[in-house]
Amino acid sequence: MKILVINAGSSSLKYQLINMETEAVIAKGTCERIGIDGGKLTHKANGKEFVICKELPNHTVAIKLVLDELVDKEAGVISSMDEIDAVGHRVVASGEAFTKATLVTDEVMKTMDEIAELAPLHNPAAILGINACRAVMGNKKMALVFDTSFHATMPDYAYNYAIDYEDYQKYKVRRYGAHGTSHKFVAGAAAEYLKKKPEDLKIITCHLGNGSSISAVDGGKCVDTSMGFTPLAGVPMGTRSGDIDVAAIEFLCRKKGMSMEEGLTYLNKKSGMLGISGVSSDFRDLCKAADEGNYRAQLALKMFAYSCKKYVGAYSAVLGGLDVIVFTAGVGENTPTVRADIVSGLEYLGVKLDAEKNKQKNDGTIHDISAKGSKVKILVIPTNEELVIARETAALL
Numbered sequence: 226m227k228i229l230v231i232n233a234g235s236s237s238l239k240y241q242l243i244n245m246e247t248e249a250v251i252a253k254g255t256c257e258r259i260g261i262d263g264g265k266l267t268h269k270a271n272g273k274e275f276v277i278c279k280e281l282p283n284h285t286v287a288i289k290l291v292l293d294e295l296v297d298k299e300a301g302v303i304s305s306m307d308e309i310d311a312v313g314h315r316v317v318a319s320g321e322a323f324t325k326a327t328l329v330t331d332e333v334m335k336t337m338d339e340i341a342e343l344a345p346l347h348n349p350a351a352i353l354g355i356n357a358c359r360a361v362m363g364n365k366k367m368a369l370v371f372d373t374s375f376h377a378t379m380p381d382y383a384y385n386y387a388i389d390y391e392d393y394q395k396y397k398v399r400r401y402g403a404h405g406t407s408h409k410f411v412a413g414a415a416a417e418y419l420k421k422k423p424e425d426l427k428i429i430t431c432h433l434g435n436g437s438s439i440s441a442v443d444g445g446k447c448v449d450t451s452m453g454f455t456p457l458a459g460v461p462m463g464t465r466s467g468d469i470d471v472a473a474i475e476f477l478c479r480k481k482g483m484s485m486e487e488g489l490t491y492l493n494k495k496s497g498m499l500g501i502s503g504v505s506s507d508f509r510d511l512c513k514a515a516d517e518g519n520y521r522a523q524l525a526l527k528m529f530a531y532s533c534k535k536y537v538g539a540y541s542a543v544l545g546g547l548d549v550i551v552f553t554a555g556v557g558e559n560t561p562t563v564r565a566d567i568v569s570g571l572e573y574l575g576v577k578l579d580a581e582k583n584k585q586k587n588d589g590t591i592h593d594i595s596a597k598g599s600k601v602k603i604l605v606i607p608t609n610e611e612l613v614i615a616r617e618t619a620a621l622l
């Protein structure tokens with residue numbers, strides 16, 4: 226069985242064709258600058274990279290180009306579209322409308338339109354991608370796999386905000402979380418690696434990338450997560466503030482003459498590591514600047530680790546114990562100093578890092594970086610959101 230995984234953004238579209246028997250990626254690529262001039266497709270297959278520069282006025286043209294590449298004589302990996310058994314689409318937010326992966330129907334797409342405002346930066350783009358695929362691929366089976374699904378098991382006392390309950394009922398304002406497919410993948414991979422049943426483990430999964438979130442996973446189920454109604458909440462991120470007193474924002478908006486919308490852009494795009502450091506949102510740049518003695522870069526990194534540590538402490542309390550801490554995504558997989566700063570001082574929880582193992586380079590495999598005798602395993606696990614999307618799509622068939 227072959228599944229095409231699509232992750233559509235407003236001006237980009239990433240794809241992977243996955244062979245489900247081996248779970249290997251047969252081909253993958255990215256369309257960039259859709260709807261802007263200078264469209265480009267980068268396609269990787271058969272051990273080579275193919276670049277096509279072509280205007281991509283909309284997602285339908287982009288999808289057509291991807292399908293052409295997949296069946297192309299040189300760049301292709303299949304002889305016809307019939308070899309694709311189904312398409313799995315990544316969708317950021319589901320609200321309470323969907324709690325698990327769902328096959329696409331007209332009715333489902335109507336609901337998708339209704340909930341689009343829950344993730345205005347992401348869901349409308351996914352809808353463009355889904356509609357484009359439906360237009361080009363006829364009645365090929367398609368699934369929607371939601372980033373929020375893994376968090377649907379949170380109890381009501383964890384997902385509700387302390388606001389008027391009737392407003393929650395009316396507007397569905399509550400914590401939904403994000404990065405669920407990643408948290409699900411690494412929690413499952415941790416159990417497999419440790420040869421334990423997921424039901425027997427209390428895990429804290431730290432997805433630390435440009436966007437970062439931390440989840441508490443009890444017996445394979447998510448019981449709390451740091452992101453909220455939107456991915457703005459939780460730990461500070463590349464350009465996002467993370468948790469903040471909303472009254473501070475009202476104050477800043479007044480002082481700086483910003484509208485509510487501008488205030489949100491400020492929090493989403495100009496805050497976090499970038500705002501504090503004034504250097505960059507990228508952790509590689511931050512680490513370099515910090516090493517060179519830049520105080521604000523050092524402060525940004527300290528704030529990040531401190532905030533992550535607070536979540537680890539809080540979630541070990543939520544879980545009533547802790548067996549595993551997992552680090553994943555760009556920063557979690559590649560930045561030993563950040564990992565070390567987060568777990569330092571957590572020895573009282575039974576968390577002991579092996580400094581040497583922690584320095585190992587990311588080679589795409591799982592690394593156990595806990596010291597001998599550490600009660601809590603500390604694992605670095607490369608995430609694979611596309612594989613979760615493909616697996617869930619295959620399961621639906």
Ligand code: ADP
Nearest residue numbers: 433434435436506507508509554555556559560
């Ligand atoms: P996104 O949330 O955009 O998916 P990623 O998970 O790719 O983000 O993480 C990007 C972050 O990971 C950047 O801050 C980058 O500096 C950091 N990072 C550190 N080392 C590496 C590396 N070797 N490769 C990729 N990203 C790295």
